[in-house]
Amino acid sequence: MNVLIVYAHPERRSLNGALNDFTVERLRANGHDVQVSDLYAMNWKAPLDATDVRERSTDAPFHAALDSKHAFENGLQSRDIEIEQDKLRWADALILQFPMWWFSMPAIMKGWVERVYAYGFGYGVGEHSDKHWGDRYGEGVMSGKRAMIVVTTGGWESHYGSRGINGPIDDVLFPIQHGVLFYPGFDVLPPFVVYQTSHMDDARMQATRDALGTRLDRLWDDTPIAFRKQNHGDYEIPRLTLRDELAAGRTGFGAHIG
Structure with missing residues:
Protein backbone atom coordinates (compact mmCIF):
# COMPACT_ATOMS: atom_id res chain seq x y z
CA MET A 1 0.00 0.00 0.00
CA ASN A 2 0.98 3.65 -0.46
CA VAL A 3 1.16 5.88 2.61
CA LEU A 4 1.53 9.66 2.63
CA ILE A 5 2.71 11.24 5.88
CA VAL A 6 2.18 14.98 6.24
CA TYR A 7 4.51 16.01 9.05
CA ALA A 8 4.68 19.37 10.79
CA HIS A 9 7.37 20.09 13.37
CA PRO A 10 10.19 22.64 13.02
CA GLU A 11 12.84 20.46 14.72
CA ARG A 12 13.85 17.09 13.30
CA ARG A 13 15.65 16.22 16.57
CA SER A 14 12.38 16.46 18.50
CA LEU A 15 10.13 13.73 19.82
CA ASN A 16 7.97 14.25 16.75
CA GLY A 17 11.01 13.82 14.54
CA ALA A 18 11.87 10.53 16.24
CA LEU A 19 8.29 9.28 15.91
CA ASN A 20 8.22 10.28 12.26
CA ASP A 21 11.43 8.37 11.55
CA PHE A 22 10.05 5.34 13.37
CA THR A 23 6.77 5.50 11.42
CA VAL A 24 8.56 5.58 8.08
CA GLU A 25 10.82 2.68 9.05
CA ARG A 26 7.96 0.56 10.38
CA LEU A 27 5.73 1.10 7.36
CA ARG A 28 8.53 0.33 4.92
CA ALA A 29 9.50 -2.76 6.91
CA ASN A 30 5.90 -3.90 6.45
CA GLY A 31 6.27 -3.56 2.68
CA HIS A 32 4.48 -0.25 2.18
CA ASP A 33 5.64 2.59 -0.05
CA VAL A 34 5.96 5.84 1.90
CA GLN A 35 6.21 9.50 1.00
CA VAL A 36 6.72 12.24 3.59
CA SER A 37 5.70 15.85 3.13
CA ASP A 38 7.89 17.50 5.80
CA LEU A 39 6.25 20.91 5.72
CA TYR A 40 8.93 22.86 7.58
CA ALA A 41 11.73 21.27 5.57
CA MET A 42 9.79 22.08 2.40
CA ASN A 43 9.36 25.69 3.55
CA TRP A 44 5.69 25.19 2.77
CA LYS A 45 3.80 28.39 2.07
CA ALA A 46 0.91 28.43 4.51
CA PRO A 47 -1.32 31.36 3.42
CA LEU A 48 -4.00 30.78 0.81
CA ASP A 49 -3.87 33.83 -1.44
CA ALA A 50 -3.88 35.10 -5.02
CA THR A 51 -0.38 33.79 -5.74
CA ASP A 52 -1.84 30.26 -5.69
CA VAL A 53 -3.36 30.95 -9.13
CA ARG A 54 -1.09 31.15 -12.14
CA GLU A 55 -1.83 33.72 -14.85
CA ARG A 56 -4.41 35.41 -12.67
CA SER A 57 -5.72 38.84 -13.64
CA THR A 58 -5.25 41.38 -10.87
CA ASP A 59 -8.27 43.41 -12.01
CA ALA A 60 -10.78 41.38 -9.94
CA PRO A 61 -10.66 40.95 -6.16
CA PHE A 62 -9.30 37.64 -4.91
CA HIS A 63 -12.05 35.19 -3.93
CA ALA A 64 -10.65 32.15 -2.12
CA ALA A 65 -13.27 29.60 -3.24
CA LEU A 66 -13.96 30.86 -6.78
CA ASP A 67 -10.29 31.45 -7.62
CA SER A 68 -9.44 28.00 -6.23
CA LYS A 69 -12.15 26.45 -8.40
CA HIS A 70 -10.98 28.29 -11.51
CA ALA A 71 -7.35 27.32 -10.95
CA PHE A 72 -8.18 23.66 -10.29
CA GLU A 73 -10.45 23.30 -13.31
CA ASN A 74 -8.06 25.05 -15.69
CA GLY A 75 -4.68 23.67 -14.62
CA LEU A 88 -2.96 12.32 -2.14
CA ARG A 89 -4.21 10.63 -5.31
CA TRP A 90 -1.30 8.17 -5.04
CA ALA A 91 -1.85 7.41 -1.36
CA ASP A 92 -4.01 4.62 0.01
CA ALA A 93 -3.62 6.07 3.49
CA LEU A 94 -2.80 9.48 4.95
CA ILE A 95 -1.15 10.12 8.31
CA LEU A 96 -1.18 13.63 9.73
CA GLN A 97 1.57 13.96 12.34
CA PHE A 98 1.93 17.09 14.44
CA PRO A 99 2.27 18.54 17.94
CA MET A 100 -0.93 20.00 19.33
CA TRP A 101 -0.47 23.75 19.48
CA TRP A 102 -3.31 25.80 20.91
CA PHE A 103 -5.80 22.94 20.59
CA SER A 104 -5.16 22.30 16.90
CA MET A 105 -2.55 21.57 14.28
CA PRO A 106 0.34 24.00 13.62
CA ALA A 107 -0.50 26.85 11.25
CA ILE A 108 1.76 25.45 8.54
CA MET A 109 -0.30 22.24 8.42
CA LYS A 110 -3.59 24.16 8.44
CA GLY A 111 -2.18 26.05 5.47
CA TRP A 112 -1.43 22.77 3.73
CA VAL A 113 -5.07 21.77 4.12
CA GLU A 114 -6.42 25.14 2.98
CA ARG A 115 -4.30 25.23 -0.16
CA VAL A 116 -4.23 21.55 -1.18
CA TYR A 117 -7.95 20.93 -0.56
CA ALA A 118 -8.90 23.03 -3.57
CA TYR A 119 -12.48 23.63 -4.69
CA GLY A 120 -13.31 20.64 -6.89
CA PHE A 121 -10.69 18.48 -5.18
CA GLY A 122 -11.23 18.55 -1.42
CA TYR A 123 -14.64 20.20 -1.45
CA GLY A 124 -17.32 21.44 -3.80
CA VAL A 125 -17.80 18.08 -5.54
CA GLY A 126 -20.99 16.16 -6.39
CA GLU A 127 -24.57 17.17 -7.05
CA HIS A 128 -26.58 19.30 -4.67
CA SER A 129 -30.27 18.44 -4.59
CA ASP A 130 -33.07 17.72 -2.14
CA LYS A 131 -31.74 14.16 -1.81
CA HIS A 132 -27.97 14.52 -2.06
CA TRP A 133 -25.97 17.46 -0.74
CA GLY A 134 -22.62 17.10 -2.40
CA ASP A 135 -20.10 14.28 -2.13
CA ARG A 136 -18.83 14.86 1.39
CA TYR A 137 -18.84 13.44 4.93
CA GLY A 138 -18.14 9.86 3.95
CA GLU A 139 -18.05 10.44 0.20
CA GLY A 140 -15.78 12.44 -2.06
CA VAL A 141 -12.40 12.31 -3.73
CA MET A 142 -10.76 10.47 -0.81
CA SER A 143 -13.36 7.70 -0.52
CA GLY A 144 -11.78 4.29 -0.03
CA LYS A 145 -8.64 5.74 1.56
CA ARG A 146 -7.74 5.62 5.25
CA ALA A 147 -6.45 8.37 7.50
CA MET A 148 -5.03 8.65 11.01
CA ILE A 149 -3.73 11.41 13.24
CA VAL A 150 -0.51 11.00 15.22
CA VAL A 151 -0.42 13.88 17.70
CA THR A 152 1.68 14.84 20.70
CA THR A 153 0.65 17.13 23.55
CA GLY A 154 2.22 18.36 26.75
CA GLY A 155 -0.99 17.93 28.70
CA TRP A 156 -1.77 14.90 30.85
CA GLU A 157 -4.17 12.27 29.56
CA SER A 158 -6.55 13.22 32.39
CA HIS A 159 -6.56 16.82 31.14
CA TYR A 160 -8.20 15.48 27.96
CA GLY A 161 -10.52 13.02 29.69
CA SER A 162 -14.31 13.11 29.77
CA ARG A 163 -14.22 15.66 32.62
CA GLY A 164 -10.80 17.12 31.91
CA ILE A 165 -10.21 20.88 31.77
CA ASN A 166 -9.09 20.80 28.12
CA GLY A 167 -12.16 18.89 26.96
CA PRO A 168 -12.29 15.28 25.77
CA ILE A 169 -9.56 14.54 23.24
CA ASP A 170 -12.11 13.25 20.71
CA ASP A 171 -13.92 16.60 20.93
CA VAL A 172 -10.70 18.58 20.58
CA LEU A 173 -9.75 16.58 17.48
CA PHE A 174 -13.28 16.46 16.01
CA PRO A 175 -12.78 19.41 13.60
CA ILE A 176 -9.73 17.64 12.16
CA GLN A 177 -11.00 14.06 12.15
CA HIS A 178 -14.59 14.76 11.09
CA GLY A 179 -13.93 17.92 9.09
CA VAL A 180 -10.49 17.77 7.49
CA LEU A 181 -10.46 13.98 7.06
CA PHE A 182 -13.99 12.53 6.98
CA TYR A 183 -15.41 15.46 4.99
CA PRO A 184 -13.53 14.60 1.76
CA GLY A 185 -14.21 10.88 2.23
CA PHE A 186 -11.42 9.31 4.29
CA ASP A 187 -12.19 6.39 6.60
CA VAL A 188 -10.77 7.85 9.80
CA LEU A 189 -9.03 5.63 12.34
CA PRO A 190 -8.89 6.51 16.05
CA PRO A 191 -6.01 8.89 16.75
CA PHE A 192 -2.68 7.93 18.27
CA VAL A 193 -2.05 10.45 21.04
CA VAL A 194 1.13 10.89 23.08
CA TYR A 195 0.52 12.83 26.30
CA GLN A 196 2.96 14.55 28.71
CA THR A 197 5.69 14.90 26.13
CA SER A 198 8.05 16.58 28.62
CA HIS A 199 8.12 13.37 30.65
CA MET A 200 9.60 10.99 28.10
CA ASP A 201 12.36 8.70 29.38
CA ASP A 202 13.85 5.73 27.54
CA ALA A 203 11.36 3.22 28.93
CA ARG A 204 8.36 5.35 28.05
CA MET A 205 9.78 6.06 24.61
CA GLN A 206 10.11 2.35 23.95
CA ALA A 207 6.54 1.77 25.12
CA THR A 208 5.36 4.57 22.84
CA ARG A 209 7.20 3.10 19.87
CA ASP A 210 5.73 -0.33 20.60
CA ALA A 211 2.19 1.05 20.80
CA LEU A 212 2.60 3.13 17.65
CA GLY A 213 4.11 0.16 15.84
CA THR A 214 1.07 -1.92 16.66
CA ARG A 215 -1.23 0.78 15.27
CA LEU A 216 0.83 1.05 12.10
CA ASP A 217 0.82 -2.73 11.67
CA ARG A 218 -3.00 -2.61 11.82
CA LEU A 219 -3.46 0.41 9.56
CA TRP A 220 -5.70 -1.60 7.21
CA ASP A 221 -7.27 -3.83 9.85
CA ASP A 222 -8.51 -1.51 12.59
CA THR A 223 -12.13 -0.32 12.53
CA PRO A 224 -12.59 3.34 11.55
CA ILE A 225 -14.52 5.79 13.69
CA ALA A 226 -18.22 5.26 12.92
CA PHE A 227 -18.97 8.79 11.74
CA ARG A 228 -22.44 9.05 10.23
CA LYS A 229 -22.43 9.51 6.45
CA GLN A 230 -24.25 12.58 5.25
CA ASN A 231 -26.15 11.14 2.28
CA HIS A 232 -27.05 7.71 3.67
CA GLY A 233 -30.28 8.61 5.45
CA ASP A 234 -29.19 9.82 8.88
CA TYR A 235 -29.58 13.51 8.03
CA GLU A 236 -32.49 15.56 6.75
CA ILE A 237 -31.49 17.15 3.45
CA PRO A 238 -31.04 20.03 2.75
CA ARG A 239 -31.18 21.11 6.44
CA LEU A 240 -28.43 18.59 7.23
CA THR A 241 -29.63 18.00 10.77
CA LEU A 242 -29.63 14.58 12.36
CA ARG A 243 -33.02 12.90 12.23
CA ASP A 244 -34.95 13.17 15.50
CA GLU A 245 -35.14 9.42 16.05
CA LEU A 246 -31.34 9.04 15.94
CA ALA A 247 -29.18 9.64 19.02
CA ALA A 248 -32.27 10.80 20.89
CA GLY A 249 -31.45 13.28 23.62
CA ARG A 250 -27.86 13.65 22.49
CA THR A 251 -26.32 16.78 21.04
CA GLY A 252 -22.85 17.90 20.12
CA PHE A 253 -20.05 16.02 18.42
CA GLY A 254 -20.87 12.60 19.85
CA ALA A 255 -24.28 12.53 18.18
CA HIS A 256 -22.56 12.29 14.80
CA ILE A 257 -21.00 8.94 15.64
CA GLY A 258 -23.31 5.97 15.06
Whole structure:
Protein backbone atom coordinates (compact mmCIF):
# COMPACT_ATOMS: atom_id res chain seq x y z
CA MET A 1 0.00 0.00 0.00
CA ASN A 2 0.98 3.65 -0.46
CA VAL A 3 1.16 5.88 2.61
CA LEU A 4 1.53 9.66 2.63
CA ILE A 5 2.71 11.24 5.88
CA VAL A 6 2.18 14.98 6.24
CA TYR A 7 4.51 16.01 9.05
CA ALA A 8 4.68 19.37 10.79
CA HIS A 9 7.37 20.09 13.37
CA PRO A 10 10.19 22.64 13.02
CA GLU A 11 12.84 20.46 14.72
CA ARG A 12 13.85 17.09 13.30
CA ARG A 13 15.65 16.22 16.57
CA SER A 14 12.38 16.46 18.50
CA LEU A 15 10.13 13.73 19.82
CA ASN A 16 7.97 14.25 16.75
CA GLY A 17 11.01 13.82 14.54
CA ALA A 18 11.87 10.53 16.24
CA LEU A 19 8.29 9.28 15.91
CA ASN A 20 8.22 10.28 12.26
CA ASP A 21 11.43 8.37 11.55
CA PHE A 22 10.05 5.34 13.37
CA THR A 23 6.77 5.50 11.42
CA VAL A 24 8.56 5.58 8.08
CA GLU A 25 10.82 2.68 9.05
CA ARG A 26 7.96 0.56 10.38
CA LEU A 27 5.73 1.10 7.36
CA ARG A 28 8.53 0.33 4.92
CA ALA A 29 9.50 -2.76 6.91
CA ASN A 30 5.90 -3.90 6.45
CA GLY A 31 6.27 -3.56 2.68
CA HIS A 32 4.48 -0.25 2.18
CA ASP A 33 5.64 2.59 -0.05
CA VAL A 34 5.96 5.84 1.90
CA GLN A 35 6.21 9.50 1.00
CA VAL A 36 6.72 12.24 3.59
CA SER A 37 5.70 15.85 3.13
CA ASP A 38 7.89 17.50 5.80
CA LEU A 39 6.25 20.91 5.72
CA TYR A 40 8.93 22.86 7.58
CA ALA A 41 11.73 21.27 5.57
CA MET A 42 9.79 22.08 2.40
CA ASN A 43 9.36 25.69 3.55
CA TRP A 44 5.69 25.19 2.77
CA LYS A 45 3.80 28.39 2.07
CA ALA A 46 0.91 28.43 4.51
CA PRO A 47 -1.32 31.36 3.42
CA LEU A 48 -4.00 30.78 0.81
CA ASP A 49 -3.87 33.83 -1.44
CA ALA A 50 -3.88 35.10 -5.02
CA THR A 51 -0.38 33.79 -5.74
CA ASP A 52 -1.84 30.26 -5.69
CA VAL A 53 -3.36 30.95 -9.13
CA ARG A 54 -1.09 31.15 -12.14
CA GLU A 55 -1.83 33.72 -14.85
CA ARG A 56 -4.41 35.41 -12.67
CA SER A 57 -5.72 38.84 -13.64
CA THR A 58 -5.25 41.38 -10.87
CA ASP A 59 -8.27 43.41 -12.01
CA ALA A 60 -10.78 41.38 -9.94
CA PRO A 61 -10.66 40.95 -6.16
CA PHE A 62 -9.30 37.64 -4.91
CA HIS A 63 -12.05 35.19 -3.93
CA ALA A 64 -10.65 32.15 -2.12
CA ALA A 65 -13.27 29.60 -3.24
CA LEU A 66 -13.96 30.86 -6.78
CA ASP A 67 -10.29 31.45 -7.62
CA SER A 68 -9.44 28.00 -6.23
CA LYS A 69 -12.15 26.45 -8.40
CA HIS A 70 -10.98 28.29 -11.51
CA ALA A 71 -7.35 27.32 -10.95
CA PHE A 72 -8.18 23.66 -10.29
CA GLU A 73 -10.45 23.30 -13.31
CA ASN A 74 -8.06 25.05 -15.69
CA GLY A 75 -4.68 23.67 -14.62
CA LEU A 76 -3.59 27.00 -13.15
CA GLN A 77 -2.80 26.01 -9.59
CA SER A 78 0.54 26.77 -8.02
CA ARG A 79 2.86 23.85 -8.73
CA ASP A 80 3.41 23.03 -5.05
CA ILE A 81 -0.34 22.51 -4.64
CA GLU A 82 -0.49 20.20 -7.65
CA ILE A 83 2.37 18.08 -6.31
CA GLU A 84 0.63 17.54 -2.96
CA GLN A 85 -2.66 16.69 -4.69
CA ASP A 86 -0.84 14.08 -6.76
CA LYS A 87 0.56 12.58 -3.54
CA LEU A 88 -2.96 12.32 -2.14
CA ARG A 89 -4.21 10.63 -5.31
CA TRP A 90 -1.30 8.17 -5.04
CA ALA A 91 -1.85 7.41 -1.36
CA ASP A 92 -4.01 4.62 0.01
CA ALA A 93 -3.62 6.07 3.49
CA LEU A 94 -2.80 9.48 4.95
CA ILE A 95 -1.15 10.12 8.31
CA LEU A 96 -1.18 13.63 9.73
CA GLN A 97 1.57 13.96 12.34
CA PHE A 98 1.93 17.09 14.44
CA PRO A 99 2.27 18.54 17.94
CA MET A 100 -0.93 20.00 19.33
CA TRP A 101 -0.47 23.75 19.48
CA TRP A 102 -3.31 25.80 20.91
CA PHE A 103 -5.80 22.94 20.59
CA SER A 104 -5.16 22.30 16.90
CA MET A 105 -2.55 21.57 14.28
CA PRO A 106 0.34 24.00 13.62
CA ALA A 107 -0.50 26.85 11.25
CA ILE A 108 1.76 25.45 8.54
CA MET A 109 -0.30 22.24 8.42
CA LYS A 110 -3.59 24.16 8.44
CA GLY A 111 -2.18 26.05 5.47
CA TRP A 112 -1.43 22.77 3.73
CA VAL A 113 -5.07 21.77 4.12
CA GLU A 114 -6.42 25.14 2.98
CA ARG A 115 -4.30 25.23 -0.16
CA VAL A 116 -4.23 21.55 -1.18
CA TYR A 117 -7.95 20.93 -0.56
CA ALA A 118 -8.90 23.03 -3.57
CA TYR A 119 -12.48 23.63 -4.69
CA GLY A 120 -13.31 20.64 -6.89
CA PHE A 121 -10.69 18.48 -5.18
CA GLY A 122 -11.23 18.55 -1.42
CA TYR A 123 -14.64 20.20 -1.45
CA GLY A 124 -17.32 21.44 -3.80
CA VAL A 125 -17.80 18.08 -5.54
CA GLY A 126 -20.99 16.16 -6.39
CA GLU A 127 -24.57 17.17 -7.05
CA HIS A 128 -26.58 19.30 -4.67
CA SER A 129 -30.27 18.44 -4.59
CA ASP A 130 -33.07 17.72 -2.14
CA LYS A 131 -31.74 14.16 -1.81
CA HIS A 132 -27.97 14.52 -2.06
CA TRP A 133 -25.97 17.46 -0.74
CA GLY A 134 -22.62 17.10 -2.40
CA ASP A 135 -20.10 14.28 -2.13
CA ARG A 136 -18.83 14.86 1.39
CA TYR A 137 -18.84 13.44 4.93
CA GLY A 138 -18.14 9.86 3.95
CA GLU A 139 -18.05 10.44 0.20
CA GLY A 140 -15.78 12.44 -2.06
CA VAL A 141 -12.40 12.31 -3.73
CA MET A 142 -10.76 10.47 -0.81
CA SER A 143 -13.36 7.70 -0.52
CA GLY A 144 -11.78 4.29 -0.03
CA LYS A 145 -8.64 5.74 1.56
CA ARG A 146 -7.74 5.62 5.25
CA ALA A 147 -6.45 8.37 7.50
CA MET A 148 -5.03 8.65 11.01
CA ILE A 149 -3.73 11.41 13.24
CA VAL A 150 -0.51 11.00 15.22
CA VAL A 151 -0.42 13.88 17.70
CA THR A 152 1.68 14.84 20.70
CA THR A 153 0.65 17.13 23.55
CA GLY A 154 2.22 18.36 26.75
CA GLY A 155 -0.99 17.93 28.70
CA TRP A 156 -1.77 14.90 30.85
CA GLU A 157 -4.17 12.27 29.56
CA SER A 158 -6.55 13.22 32.39
CA HIS A 159 -6.56 16.82 31.14
CA TYR A 160 -8.20 15.48 27.96
CA GLY A 161 -10.52 13.02 29.69
CA SER A 162 -14.31 13.11 29.77
CA ARG A 163 -14.22 15.66 32.62
CA GLY A 164 -10.80 17.12 31.91
CA ILE A 165 -10.21 20.88 31.77
CA ASN A 166 -9.09 20.80 28.12
CA GLY A 167 -12.16 18.89 26.96
CA PRO A 168 -12.29 15.28 25.77
CA ILE A 169 -9.56 14.54 23.24
CA ASP A 170 -12.11 13.25 20.71
CA ASP A 171 -13.92 16.60 20.93
CA VAL A 172 -10.70 18.58 20.58
CA LEU A 173 -9.75 16.58 17.48
CA PHE A 174 -13.28 16.46 16.01
CA PRO A 175 -12.78 19.41 13.60
CA ILE A 176 -9.73 17.64 12.16
CA GLN A 177 -11.00 14.06 12.15
CA HIS A 178 -14.59 14.76 11.09
CA GLY A 179 -13.93 17.92 9.09
CA VAL A 180 -10.49 17.77 7.49
CA LEU A 181 -10.46 13.98 7.06
CA PHE A 182 -13.99 12.53 6.98
CA TYR A 183 -15.41 15.46 4.99
CA PRO A 184 -13.53 14.60 1.76
CA GLY A 185 -14.21 10.88 2.23
CA PHE A 186 -11.42 9.31 4.29
CA ASP A 187 -12.19 6.39 6.60
CA VAL A 188 -10.77 7.85 9.80
CA LEU A 189 -9.03 5.63 12.34
CA PRO A 190 -8.89 6.51 16.05
CA PRO A 191 -6.01 8.89 16.75
CA PHE A 192 -2.68 7.93 18.27
CA VAL A 193 -2.05 10.45 21.04
CA VAL A 194 1.13 10.89 23.08
CA TYR A 195 0.52 12.83 26.30
CA GLN A 196 2.96 14.55 28.71
CA THR A 197 5.69 14.90 26.13
CA SER A 198 8.05 16.58 28.62
CA HIS A 199 8.12 13.37 30.65
CA MET A 200 9.60 10.99 28.10
CA ASP A 201 12.36 8.70 29.38
CA ASP A 202 13.85 5.73 27.54
CA ALA A 203 11.36 3.22 28.93
CA ARG A 204 8.36 5.35 28.05
CA MET A 205 9.78 6.06 24.61
CA GLN A 206 10.11 2.35 23.95
CA ALA A 207 6.54 1.77 25.12
CA THR A 208 5.36 4.57 22.84
CA ARG A 209 7.20 3.10 19.87
CA ASP A 210 5.73 -0.33 20.60
CA ALA A 211 2.19 1.05 20.80
CA LEU A 212 2.60 3.13 17.65
CA GLY A 213 4.11 0.16 15.84
CA THR A 214 1.07 -1.92 16.66
CA ARG A 215 -1.23 0.78 15.27
CA LEU A 216 0.83 1.05 12.10
CA ASP A 217 0.82 -2.73 11.67
CA ARG A 218 -3.00 -2.61 11.82
CA LEU A 219 -3.46 0.41 9.56
CA TRP A 220 -5.70 -1.60 7.21
CA ASP A 221 -7.27 -3.83 9.85
CA ASP A 222 -8.51 -1.51 12.59
CA THR A 223 -12.13 -0.32 12.53
CA PRO A 224 -12.59 3.34 11.55
CA ILE A 225 -14.52 5.79 13.69
CA ALA A 226 -18.22 5.26 12.92
CA PHE A 227 -18.97 8.79 11.74
CA ARG A 228 -22.44 9.05 10.23
CA LYS A 229 -22.43 9.51 6.45
CA GLN A 230 -24.25 12.58 5.25
CA ASN A 231 -26.15 11.14 2.28
CA HIS A 232 -27.05 7.71 3.67
CA GLY A 233 -30.28 8.61 5.45
CA ASP A 234 -29.19 9.82 8.88
CA TYR A 235 -29.58 13.51 8.03
CA GLU A 236 -32.49 15.56 6.75
CA ILE A 237 -31.49 17.15 3.45
CA PRO A 238 -31.04 20.03 2.75
CA ARG A 239 -31.18 21.11 6.44
CA LEU A 240 -28.43 18.59 7.23
CA THR A 241 -29.63 18.00 10.77
CA LEU A 242 -29.63 14.58 12.36
CA ARG A 243 -33.02 12.90 12.23
CA ASP A 244 -34.95 13.17 15.50
CA GLU A 245 -35.14 9.42 16.05
CA LEU A 246 -31.34 9.04 15.94
CA ALA A 247 -29.18 9.64 19.02
CA ALA A 248 -32.27 10.80 20.89
CA GLY A 249 -31.45 13.28 23.62
CA ARG A 250 -27.86 13.65 22.49
CA THR A 251 -26.32 16.78 21.04
CA GLY A 252 -22.85 17.90 20.12
CA PHE A 253 -20.05 16.02 18.42
CA GLY A 254 -20.87 12.60 19.85
CA ALA A 255 -24.28 12.53 18.18
CA HIS A 256 -22.56 12.29 14.80
CA ILE A 257 -21.00 8.94 15.64
CA GLY A 258 -23.31 5.97 15.06
